[in-house]
Amino acid sequence: MxxxxxxxxxxxxxxxxxxxxxxxxxxxxxxxxEAYAHDFEAHVIGVDVEPPExxxxxxxxxxxxxxxxxxxxxxxxxxVDVVCHLAFTESxxxxxxxxxxxxxxxxxxxxxxxxxxVHKVVLKSxxxxxxxxPTNPAFLTEDYPLNGSRTYGTTRDRVExxxxxNGFRRQVPEMIQTILRFPGIVGPEVDTPMTRFLKxxxxxxxLGFDPMMQVIHEQDVIEALIYAVIQDAPGVFNVAAxxxxxxxxxxxxxxxxxxxxxxxxxxxGANLLDVTGVPVNRYxxxxxxxxxxxxxxxxxxxxxxxxxxPHYTAEEVLREFVGQQRLRRYMPESxxxxxxxxxxxxxxxxxxxxxxxxESRLGRDEExxxxx
Amino acid sequence: xxxxxxxxxxxxxxxxxxSPPGPDGSSSQYPPDGSxxxxxxxxxxxxxxxxxxxxxxxxxQVKSANxxxxxxxxxxxxxxxxxxxxxxxxxxxxxxQLLEKLRTTIGEDLFDLDTWxxxxxxxxxxxxxxxxxxxxxxxxxxxxxxxxxDQEVVDTVKPFFDFxxxxxxxxxxSGLEHIPDEGRALLVVNHSGQLPWDGAMVGLAVLNEHPxxxxxxxxxxxxxxSLPFLSTLFVKFGQTLANEENGIRLLEQDQLVAVYPEGYxxxxxxxxxxxxxxxxxRGGFVRMALQTHSSVIPVSVVxxxxxxxxxxxxPAIARAIHFPYFPxxxxxxxxxxxxxxxxxxKWYIDFGEPIAMDHYDxxxxxxTMLVSQLADQVRNVIQEMxxxxxxxxxxxxxx
Numbered sequence: 166m167x168x169x170x171x172x173x174x175x176x177x178x179x180x181x182x183x184x185x186x187x188x189x190x191x192x193x194x195x196x197x198x199e200a201y202a203h204d205f206e207a208h209v210i211g212v213d214v215e216p217p218e219x220x221x222x223x224x225x226x227x228x229x230x231x232x233x234x235x236x237x238x239x240x241x242x243x244x245v246d247v248v249c250h251l252a253f254t255e256s257x258x259x260x261x262x263x264x265x266x267x268x269x270x271x272x273x274x275x276x277x278x279x280x281x282x283v284h285k286v287v288l289k290s291x292x293x294x295x296x297x298x299p300t301n302p303a304f305l306t307e308d309y310p311l312n313g314s315r316t317y318g319t320t321r322d323r324v325e326x327x328x329x330x331n332g333f334r335r336q337v338p339e340m341i342q343t344i345l346r347f348p349g350i351v352g353p354e355v356d357t358p359m360t361r362f363l364k365x366x367x368x369x370x371x372l373g374f375d376p377m378m379q380v381i382h383e384q385d386v387i388e389a390l391i392y393a394v395i396q397d398a399p400g401v402f403n404v405a406a407x408x409x410x411x412x413x414x415x416x417x418x419x420x421x422x423x424x425x426x427x428x429x430x431x432x433x434g435a436n437l438l439d440v441t442g443v444p445v446n447r448y449x450x451x452x453x454x455x456x457x458x459x460x461x462x463x464x465x466x467x468x469x470x471x472x473x474x475p476h477y478t479a480e481e482v483l484r485e486f487v488g489q490q491r492l493r494r495y496m497p498e499s500x501x502x503x504x505x506x507x508x509x510x511x512x513x514x515x516x517x518x519x520x521x522x523x524e525s526r527l528g529r530d531e532e533x534x535x536x537x
Numbered sequence: 538x539x540x541x542x543x544x545x546x547x548x549x550x551x552x553x554x555x556s557p558p559g560p561d562g563s564s565s566q567y568p569p570d571g572s573x574x575x576x577x578x579x580x581x582x583x584x585x586x587x588x589x590x591x592x593x594x595x596x597x598q599v600k601s602a603n604x605x606x607x608x609x610x611x612x613x614x615x616x617x618x619x620x621x622x623x624x625x626x627x628x629x630x631x632x633x634q635l636l637e638k639l640r641t642t643i644g645e646d647l648f649d650l651d652t653w654x655x656x657x658x659x660x661x662x663x664x665x666x667x668x669x670x671x672x673x674x675x676x677x678x679x680x681x682x683x684x685x686x687d688q689e690v691v692d693t694v695k696p697f698f699d700f701x702x703x704x705x706x707x708x709x710x711s712g713l714e715h716i717p718d719e720g721r722a723l724l725v726v727n728h729s730g731q732l733p734w735d736g737a738m739v740g741l742a743v744l745n746e747h748p749x750x751x752x753x754x755x756x757x758x759x760x761x762x763s764l765p766f767l768s769t770l771f772v773k774f775g776q777t778l779a780n781e782e783n784g785i786r787l788l789e790q791d792q793l794v795a796v797y798p799e800g801y802x803x804x805x806x807x808x809x810x811x812x813x814x815x816x817x818x819r820g821g822f823v824r825m826a827l828q829t830h831s832s833v834i835p836v837s838v839v840x841x842x843x844x845x846x847x848x849x850x851x852p853a854i855a856r857a858i859h860f861p862y863f864p865x866x867x868x869x870x871x872x873x874x875x876x877x878x879x880x881x882x883k884w885y886i887d888f889g890e891p892i893a894m895d896h897y898d899x900x901x902x903x904x905t906m907l908v909s910q911l912a913d914q915v916r917n918v919i920q921e922m923x924x925x926x927x928x929x930x931x932x933x934x935x936x
Contacts, residue, residue, distance in 0.1 A: 299762035302782035303684055373765025377685050377772070409683045411772075417677030428765060458762060483677075 170207045172394055173245045175231050175274060176252030177211030180355060181289065183221065184387045185249060186211050189394065190223045200523050202395050210243060212236075213252065231270045240281035247394050249287045250274050256318030257446040267322035268329065275333055278340060285341040287393045289386070292346045292379070292403055293320045294327050297458040303377070304463035307346070307401040317452050319358075327401075343393040344401045348462060349451070351419075351482050352383030353489035361450035363419045363486065369449070372425040375413045376459045379405040382482045385475035392473045402471045403462035408479030412456060418483040420490065428457065476519060481511045596655040599662055616657050619664070684787075686752070686775030694770075701734070702741045705881050706840060709936065710742045712888035718749040721788045721831040722891065724795040725822055725915050727814055727923065728803030730841035731864050733757070734879065739795055739836060740774075742886050754787050755795045756780075760861050781821050781828075788829035795836075796822045798912070805850065805862035811842035812927060814920050820912040823894075827902045830895035833915055837922035840884030843933050845869070883936035885926050889918060 172189060176182040186209055191197040193207040210225045211217070217226070227239065231252050240248070252270055256263035271288070278286050295305045296312035313324040327344065334342050349359030359380065362368060381404065389404045416423050426434075431453055438445045446452075467473060477485070488504040670689065673679050681687045702708050716722060726739055740753040756779035762768045777783045779796065787794050797803060802815035826833050847864035855863035869876025892915065901907055930936060 300759050300778070300780070302780050302786075303777050304782070304786060306782075371765065373767075373769055375769040375772070377681075377683075409685075410677075411681055411685060411687075414677045414679065414681070417675060422675075 168206075170205075170246045171210065171244055172207050172247045172249060173210045173212060173240065173243070174249045174251060175212050176250070177221075177224070177226065178213035178215045178217050179251065179253070181253075181387070181390075182211065182213065182251040183217045183219075184383075185251060185390050185394075186217075186224050187221050188387055188391055190221065192391065192395075194223065200526065201392055205395055210245065212239075232265070232273050234273075236274065237277040237280045240277055240283055245281065245283055247285045247287065248274065248278050248283050249390060249394050251289055251390075253289070253322075256322070257444040259315065259318040259321045263318050263322055264325070268325045271326045272329055275330070275342075279333075279337045283340060285343065285394075285397065287343045287390060288326070288330065288345070289390060290323050290327055290344050290346045290401075291320070292348045292405070292460060292462040293455065294324045294346065295460055295462070297376070297452075297454040297460040299458050301459055303459060304461055305403070306463045307403060307466055314452050314454060317446060320452070341397055341399045343398050345389055345393060346401065346403045346462065347381050347386055347389075348379035348405045348460075349381070350383055350386055351380045351486050353486065355383040358446070358450040360486070363416070363421060364490070365450070367424050368416065368421050369426045369431060370412060370416070370423040371428040371431055371453065371457050374428065374457045375411045376457060377409045377461050378412050378415050379409055379461055380415070380479050380482050381406045381475060382477035382485075385477055388476070389473055392471075396472070398471050400466075400470065402467050402473075403464055404467050404471070404473065404475065405462055405464060406475045406477055406479040406482055409461055410479055415479075415483060418480060418487065420487040428453070474522060476515050481515065484508075484511060592655050592659075596658060599659060616653065619657070619660050681773075682775070684754070684775055684777055685772035687773040690770075690773040691775075698737055698741055699745070702738055702745070705879075706738065706844075706884040707936075708738055708742060708840075708884040708886060710746055710886045710888070712890075713743070713747050715834055715888045715891055716743060716747055716749075716751070716793065718751075719791065721791045721829060722793055722834055723784075723788065723822060723826045723831045724753065724793065724834050724836050724888075725919065726795055726797050726836040727838055727919050728797035728799040729806060729811070729838065730879070731804060731845040731847055731866075732877070732879070733797075733804060734844060735838045735841040736776075736795070736797065738841070738884060739838065739886060743793065751793045753795045754792050755797075756784055758797075758800055758861070760801075763859075779821075781825055784822070784825040785828055788825060788831045794825075794831075796825075798822050798916075801861045805864060806842070806847070807850065808842075808846045808848060812839070812923050814916055814923075817912045817916045820908040823908045823911045823915070824902050826894040827897055827908070827911075832891040832893045832895070834891050835889040835915055835918045835922060837887045837889070837919050837926060838884065839887075839923060839926040839930065840882045840933075843882045844879035846880075880934075882933050883930075885930070885936070887922050887926060889922055892918070 174182050174186045174189070177186050188197070189207060189209050192199060192202040192205055193209065208225065209223070210227060211221070212227050212229050212231065214228065214230050216228060217224075229236070229239070231250075239245075250271060252266070252274075254263050254266050275286060292305070294311045294313040295301070295309055296314060298312060302309075311324050311327055313320045315321045315324070330342060330344060349362075350357045351359050351363065385404075385406065392398075410418070413423060435445050435449060435453055438448065484507060488508055491504060674689070679687070679689055716724075724739065726735065729735060736755045736757070740755060743751050743753050752775050755774075755776040757771055757776055759778055759780075761771055762778055771777075777787070779800075784794055784796065798817040798821070799815040800818060806813075806815065822833075825831070845864065846866050848867070849865045851863045851865060855861065866876060868878070894911075897907070
């Protein structure tokens with residue numbers, strides 16, 4: 166671990182690439198510290214077609230397209246150990262352009278990594294790849310077949326990427342491949358289908374349907390990706406915050422008053438929009454099936470095999486989100502103060518949990534040493 | 538499971554206790570016809586004593602159930618405002634009578650101030666707890682478990698199911714001692730009656746009559762998740778979709794799981810085929826039990842078959858509206874929603890001797906022969922239990 170690692174982050178111009186690169190550099194330069202990142206030293210290279218908006222201190226930025234065949238040369242000459250592949254473009258409909266960047270791009274990056282002998286590749290995916298089906302078990306394990314919807318571009322591309330990765334893992338067993346599947350990502354900064362869903366002026370739900378839902382905090386997504394970059398954990402993992410909530414409660418906690426729509430009308434409406442060429446996801450950031458049927462991921466592997474526990478619980482994620490929303494709307498002093506109190510209480514609780522976890526981990530390590 | 542939510546369970550109990558003394562409850566003391574005779578009665582010293590006594594008892598009960606509750610300070614103005622609020626629920630004529638009665642009783646100086654304080658206390662308490670419940674639901678301050686079980690929803694609808702259980706079908710149970718107080722067990726039940734009332738009644742039998750008041754996790758068929766309201770309600774009742782993943786996970790959590798292996802074939806049975814068990818699925822429930830070393834408790838439900846009389850099935854209609862089956866009965870679909878009203882038959886739910894599954898090898902799950910044999914064995918046991926009960930039954934409606 167004391168050797169200086171070379172980490173290449175693709176899509177560094179995007180939100181996730183920027184955040185991951187920034188946090189990696191902070192950990193490598195010991196500006197910030199984390200138990201699992203002890204003695205971590207790294208040279209971080211960022212690749213994207215456009216440079217990041219704000220300059221990232223210490224980042225070695227290289228302007229290139231990931232589909233460029235010369236990527237192999239770059240990986241070879243820079244002796245890249247780990248690739249964190251975060252170049253992904255969201256799209257409403259399944260388009261050729263998004264398929265080319267997302268699916269073909271991933272194929273090319275993974276191909277180049279295998280060619281250049283890269284030690285490990287980390288990818289970010291979503292639990293939406295399982296698909297929301299009435300026949301889903303209440304908890305979807307990582308080996309459950311991927312029946313994700315093919316009508317929204319983003320989900321279709323993710324399913325395609327995962328299908329490719331699945332085959333590639335068998336072809337190139339010597340390269341570690343870590344795929345992290347996240348549920349709806351919520352946070353004060355990020356823009357995801359879930360935050361768009363919760364920010365809409367009126368949010369439709371389907372009358373009489375209240376599926377169980379999962380969320381995760383944007384910081385925990387970044388943290389999990391970095392954890393996978395630093396620690397070797399081959400395989401696919403669902404990563405979500407503790408706490409599974411019914412959709413109605415999720416929206417209540419996020420300060421939303423749901424507008425119930427009879428499900429047949431909602432589906433007809435969505436089809437009508439689709440036929441007339443209006444992007445459906447402008448009004449429905451989350452596909453209707455995904456607010457009708459359960460798609461809750463099982464977290465046993467995350468806890469046991471990956472050993473990563475998100476810092477925020479689902480309730481804390483939503484409380485923070487709604488607090489920030491309220492602040493932005495400029496609330497009277499008292500509300501802001503009440504939120505500040507809430508936030509501090511949550512932060513204290515989170516830190517207490519993290520300390521307890523770290524202590525128990527240290528305790529375990531010591532025991533292991535004694536055993537030796 | 539049911540005792541997890543202790544604090545607010547208490548609240549609900551007190552709410553029930555608290556309602557009688559309000560103006561609504563006292564209407565028995567003040568008959569709406571308001572004859573002079575009733576007034577005379579009330580002036581009677583013994584009745585007055587008794588009423589005061591009952592009120593005092595009630596206040597004590599509420600206080601002991603929730604010691605931290607303190608009502609706003611008592612004032613006559615506040616009390617009248619509160620009374621007004623509560624009285625608005627009645628028809629104007631009735632509330633006028635009630636208020637007149639109150640006026641006369643105050644004029645007669647019937648109660649001392651302490652009693653009024655008590656009334657104030659109880660009214661405030663019941664109002665506040667109702668407002669609380671509503672507020673909690675809107676702000677998301679309620680808890681569900683990871684399967685979606687929601688105690689507040691269950692408490693809200695339980696009185697209706699209790700009525701069906703106690704008064705309508707007069708369910709009689711036997712063999713509840715075979716259900717363990719804790720730890721995993723798999724209830725295997727015969728399915729009948731067109732609508733899954735039997736699932737609710739078996740669950741209620743264990744919840745109400747078993748000493749441990751266990752929650753039964755019923756695995757339901759995969760048609761229900763696509764239906765509005767029903768899907769949600771089932772999840773809130775702590776039930777989940779029937780598949781091996783869910784069943785095994787629940788049993789590994791040491792829960793009490795109920796399966797209806799006959800599925801649609803059982804529930805959609807014609808009247809002429811009643812009490813003849815259909816095929817027991819593909820033996821998935823046996824694999825669940827073998828995998829988790831859970832014992833199987835055979836359960837027979839008698840009486841549910843006659844709640845609806847299905848004379849024929851229409852596969853064409855069923856296909857057209859995506860129903861698994863579409864029964865034709867003397868009342869359905871001819872009388873619309875009236876067709877949903879079940880017949881008030883007398884029900885018997887018998888819980889049989891547990892069949893142990895823990896002495897098989899771990900790889901027995903893979904053994905198709907063994908699985909189908911065990912499934913048949915359980916089926917025969919249940920069929921025998923049904924025949925035994927039918928032989929004892931003299932009347933469909935009176936048992």
